[in-house]
Amino acid sequence: MKDYSLNVLEQYEIEVSGTRKVRGAILCDTNAGVLLLREAAVSDKKVPVLEALTTHLTHHGYPRVDSIFLNKEGEFITKAEDGTRYVLKRWFSGRECDVKKEQEVLESVKNLARLHKIMKMPGEEVREFAGNDLREEFLRHNRELRKVRAFIRGRTAKGDFENAVLKHFDAMYEWAGTAGERLAESGYERLLQKSREEGAVTHGDYNYHNVLMTPKGMATTNFEHFTNDIQIEDFYYFMRKVMEKYEWNVELARAMLRTYQDIRPLSEEEQEYMAIRLSYPEKFWKLVNSYYHSNKAWIPGKNVEKLQTAIDQTEKKKRLLKSIFSFHL
Numbered sequence: 001m002k003d004y005s006l007n008v009l010e011q012y013e014i015e016v017s018g019t020r021k022v023r024g025a026i027l028c029d030t031n032a033g034v035l036l037l038r039e040a041a042v043s044d045k046k047v048p049v050l051e052a053l054t055t056h057l058t059h060h061g062y063p064r065v066d067s068i069f070l071n072k073e074g075e076f077i078t079k080a081e082d083g084t085r086y087v088l089k090r091w092f093s094g095r096e097c098d099v100k101k102e103q104e105v106l107e108s109v110k111n112l113a114r115l116h117k118i119m120k121m122p123g124e125e126v127r128e129f130a131g132n133d134l135r136e137e138f139l140r141h142n143r144e145l146r147k148v149r150a151f152i153r154g155r156t157a158k159g160d161f162e163n164a165v166l167k168h169f170d171a172m173y174e175w176a177g178t179a180g181e182r183l184a185e186s187g188y189e190r191l192l193q194k195s196r197e198e199g200a201v202t203h204g205d206y207n208y209h210n211v212l213m214t215p216k217g218m219a220t221t222n223f224e225h226f227t228n229d230i231q232i233e234d235f236y237y238f239m240r241k242v243m244e245k246y247e248w249n250v251e252l253a254r255a256m257l258r259t260y261q262d263i264r265p266l267s268e269e270e271q272e273y274m275a276i277r278l279s280y281p282e283k284f285w286k287l288v289n290s291y292y293h294s295n296k297a298w299i300p301g302k303n304v305e306k307l308q309t310a311i312d313q314t315e316k317k318k319r320l321l322k323s324i325f326s327f328h329l
Contacts, residue, residue, distance in 0.1 A: 006037075024038060033091075112235060145289075206224070239283065
């Protein structure tokens with residue numbers, strides 16, 4: 001973040017007593033409480049709907065969200081001299097959820113279920129931000145995988161990363177193809193239509209970085225990627241990130257599902273969606289796609305490790321899907 005971004009604070013009716021840099025932002029102690037200044041990650045068109053969402057959550061009993069602080073002109077977005085767009089958000093004194101602590105993982109799941117119960121805003125303003133059709137997304141990802149395989153096959157010199165991709169490609173691609181077929185045969189379309197009609201809203205980036213542990217309870221931040229979509233997409237994303245760190249631990253996954261359903265029961269179609277979503281080799285695709293769009297002359301050793309981990313965890317994931325969802329591959 002550029003140092004002169006601090007001048008942006010002069011465009012607000014606040015008194016700043018101190019600032020400190022945090023990841024990609026500036027934390028500000030002010031007479032209006034703790035605020036966070038960061039570059040805007042939301043379009044001008046989306047920001048009023050984002051603010052309507054956080055206001056909706058506050059009015060329905062969930063006050064700990066990072067709503068945007070208006071500037072002196074009554075606007076959500078403030079521009080610096082170079083045209084960079086900023087937002088100033090109400091923030092919280094606390095720390096990120098510690099994913100290494102199972103109890104905090106489960107508390108985060110409980111928090112998500114509570115959010116989903118109230119994150120429904122029927123109307124055209126929300127429908128305008130509908131999420132991607134997962135059927136099309138799977139097809140696109142599978143085309144990308146085939147494209148990268150063809151590219152690697154054509155390379156004369158291959159390193160550890162390329163050789164690992166080719167060695168395990170058929171098995172991983174079978175998972176990808178099966179997920180697409182299962183999705184096409186499932187109740188996905190009905191579930192998607194229902195979600196859009198009800199105005200169901202997803203957080204869009206629900207992970208442990210965006211869940212803060214505060215003295216007054218959990219706070220949820222960074223709703224900029226919200227969509228009108230199937231809400232279980234949030235739960236899938238959070239569970240996948242956790243499971244990758246816990247080696248697809250069946251008991252923890254079962255506890256996460258039970259915790260969520262104690263507050264917001266899942267329909268059969270939602271459980272089916274969850275299983276299909278988890279079955280797709282997302283990490284493998286992400287690493288392979290990132291490789292294709294990067295400098296191939298030097299591949300970080302960490303990426304080779306991540307790829308091997310994603311491949312090694314496949315059998316553990318298979319056992320989890322079979323044990324919890326009766327989902328066979």
